[in-house]
Amino acid sequence: MKFTEDHEWLRPDGDVIVVGITEHAATQLGDVVFVELPEVETQVAKGDEIVVIESVKAASDIVAPLDGEIVEVNETLADNPGLVNEDPTGEAWFFKIKIDDMAALDDFMTEDEYKDHIGE
Template identity: 60%
Template sequence: MLKFTEEHEWLKIDGDVATVGITEHAAGQLGDLVFVELPEAGSTFSKGDTAATVESVKAASDVYCPLDGEIVEANQAIVDDPSLVNSDPQGAAWFFKLKLADPDAAKALLDEAAYKELVA
């Protein structure tokens, strides 16, 4: 199941684990990224908490946790090479995997059509 947030994150949900990243639209708006800071595995976040930070040449931006849950894995590849977020934001440049506290809560997020309408 693929879901989106109004804060421009995507979630690919498999059972109770969501792989989370930022959308192509968000990556384009941020411009060339030069730094990514990711949460540690084992840390827990509530929906709306700042879970990661991305920085372009010009500015820092927060990436919010899209749902309540626990980080089970972070993607070291984008820490090593932040430009991956610009080149493949909805593929190889996922940010973290989140074990959802309440998998049903994902149903309330945007589907792809609704998200596309949001950024159109």
């Protein structure tokens, strides 16, 4: 699993990448009450704000970690946004993205590097 500076985790799964947010990010957000997911088959560019997460406190975005196509979204989150707090690195994945070259994953942080990044 790899990590972005935007507190997302990226898990390769065959020829797609599963994306979610880290435990650290979920804790910082607080109780999540609303998740808006992108449409499947959307072409996205790295940095596009493609998911809206609202906690009791505020709204945040999840950005596309890379250029690619959204091939699946986790509809469960729309009905049960609290899952983001309960299991951020497991069942509360947000979307699966298909990218051109899986080698692009190498540019992201390892778990140890991410822990350093957030000062843990």
